[in-house]
Amino acid sequence: MQKNLSIKLAVIGFVSLLLLIPLTMISGKITERSEFLFQAKQDVSQSWTGKQTVMTALVVFPYEVDQEVTLVDKITRKKTLHISRVARHKLLIPDSINIQAGISNDIRQKGIYKIPVYTGKLNISGIINPASWQNMIREIEKEAAGGSIGRPYLTTTVSDPRGINSIPSLSWQGKTLPFLPGSKLAENNQGLHAYLPDTGHKLGPINFDFQLELRGMQTLSFIPAGREAEVNASSSWPHPQFTGAFLPVVREISQNGYRASWKITSFASNIGDKVSQCESGACEALFTSDFGVKHIEAVDIYLQSERSVKYGMLFIGLSFISFFIFEIMMKLPIHPIQYSLVGFAIAIFYLLLISLSEHIPFVLAYLTASLACTALLLCYLRYVLAGFKQALVFSALLLLLYGILYIIISAEDLALVMGALLTFIALALIMFTTRHINWYQVGEQVNSRHNNRLSTGEESGGEAQ
Numbered sequence: 001m002q003k004n005l006s007i008k009l010a011v012i013g014f015v016s017l018l019l020l021i022p023l024t025m026i027s028g029k030i031t032e033r034s035e036f037l038f039q040a041k042q043d044v045s046q047s048w049t050g051k052q053t054v055m056t057a058l059v060v061f062p063y064e065v066d067q068e069v070t071l072v073d074k075i076t077r078k079k080t081l082h083i084s085r086v087a088r089h090k091l092l093i094p095d096s097i098n099i100q101a102g103i104s105n106d107i108r109q110k111g112i113y114k115i116p117v118y119t120g121k122l123n124i125s126g127i128i129n130p131a132s133w134q135n136m137i138r139e140i141e142k143e144a145a146g147g148s149i150g151r152p153y154l155t156t157t158v159s160d161p162r163g164i165n166s167i168p169s170l171s172w173q174g175k176t177l178p179f180l181p182g183s184k185l186a187e188n189n190q191g192l193h194a195y196l197p198d199t200g201h202k203l204g205p206i207n208f209d210f211q212l213e214l215r216g217m218q219t220l221s222f223i224p225a226g227r228e229a230e231v232n233a234s235s236s237w238p239h240p241q242f243t244g245a246f247l248p249v250v251r252e253i254s255q256n257g258y259r260a261s262w263k264i265t266s267f268a269s270n271i272g273d274k275v276s277q278c279e280s281g282a283c284e285a286l287f288t289s290d291f292g293v294k295h296i297e298a299v300d301i302y303l304q305s306e307r308s309v310k311y312g313m314l315f316i317g318l319s320f321i322s323f324f325i326f327e328i329m330m331k332l333p334i335h336p337i338q339y340s341l342v343g344f345a346i347a348i349f350y351l352l353l354i355s356l357s358e359h360i361p362f363v364l365a366y367l368t369a370s371l372a373c374t375a376l377l378l379c380y381l382r383y384v385l386a387g388f389k390q391a392l393v394f395s396a397l398l399l400l401l402y403g404i405l406y407i408i409i410s411a412e413d414l415a416l417v418m419g420a421l422l423t424f425i426a427l428a429l430i431m432f433t434t435r436h437i438n439w440y441q442v443g444e445q446v447n448s449r450h451n452n453r454l455s456t457g458e459e460s461g462g463e464a465q
Helices: 003-018 020-048 130-144 271-279 301-310 312-329 336-357 362-384 388-410 415-433 439-464
Strands: 052-072 079-092 096-110 113-128 153-158 169-172 175-178 191-195 206-216 219-223 228-235 240-244 250-254 257-265 291-295
Touching (some): 079 130, 096 219, 113 130, 169 191, 175 191, 301 336, 301 362, 312 415
Antiparallel strands (some): 153 191
C-alpha cells in the first residue's frame, strides 16, 4: 500500500537533489563576479594606490666609526691591519606623538563596479625631551670615538608614496624645513625625510609637526613611533573595522560616520626594543606593529547573494512540502515535472538577483526579482492547484519567505541565528499542519488513485481495440 507513496516521495527527493545543480552553478557565478570585483579593486589600486600604512616620525643620527680589519695575504700569509670606516645610525624616539586624521571618502568607477577610496589629511605633531636628545648625542660621540657624525634628519615611512597629494614641509622649533623623497632607512625607503638644523647645546623641549595629504583605498594604518602616542581618526564612512595590534579606547559609530581614539604607551607597544632591533637591521617587528581602520562594506551585494543562495535548498524544500500537502489535502495530482518547474522558478530568482544588483541598489534588485518570480508562480500555480485562491495563498507564503530571507541576509551579526530560527519555525509549522494526517491512509489513497488511473487506461485501451 505504501509503495506508490514511497515512490512519489523518492521522485520528489530526486528532483530536489537535481535542483542543486542550478543552485551550485549560480553560486559559482557569484564567486566569479566577486573575483571580477577584486580584480577591479586591484586595477584601481595600481592607479590610485592601495591601503596605506604611515610610521609617524623618528630622528635618525647617522655616523661613522673606525673599525679595524685584519687582511691576510694569500701568498705570504702576512697579516696587515687596516682601519676602515663603517656607517651606522641610531634612532631617537619622540617622547610624545599626536596624530589627527580626517578621512574623506570618494568613489572610483571601474566598469560596472564602484570602488570606495579615501583621502586622509594627517596632522602629525610630536615633542622630544632635550635630555633624550643630549643623551643620544653623548652616546654617539662615545661610540664614534673620532669617527664622523652626520647631520640628523627626521624620517617617516609611507607604504605607497604615490598617494602623497601635496609636498609637505616640516615645522621644527618654529622653522620650516623641506621634506625630501625617501625615508633614508635601508630597511624601508618608502617615505619622506627632512634634514634638521643644528640645535646647539642649549635645548628646550623640541616641538615639531607636519601635515600629510594621503590617498588610499580601504585601509589606513599607523605605526606610532613615540613613547606616548595618541591617534584620533574621523570619517563619514559608516562601517569601520578597527584592525591591528591595538583597538581604540574610545569609538563612536553611527550612520553619519565614526570617530575613534587610540592611546598607546611604550609599555604596551614595546617601541624601545623594536627600534633597537631596527638599528641592527631587523625592522620587521617595528613595521608590523601597525593598527588602524578599515573601511568595509558591511554586507556587500555578493556576500548578500551568496547568503541567499545558501537558503535556496530550504526554499525549494518548503515549496515542495507545501505542494505535497496541497496534493494530499486537496487530492490534487501534481506531476514531478510540475515540481521541477516550480523549483527552477525559485532558483532563477538568485540569478536575477545577482545580475540586477550589479546595476541597481540591492534592495530594489531583491524586490524586483522576488516579485517577478512570485508573479510567475502565481500565474502557473493557478492551473496546477486548480484555483486562483490556492495559488494566491502559496505565492503569498513564498513572498513572505523572501521578506524574511532579506532580513536574514542583511544582518551582520545575527544572520546565523535568524536562519536557524527560520528553519525551526518552518519545521514547526509543517509538523503542526500535518499533525492530523494519517500517513497510512494517505498511502492507501495514493495507491487507490494510481490503480484507478491504470484501470481507466486499460479500459480506454480496450475500447480502442
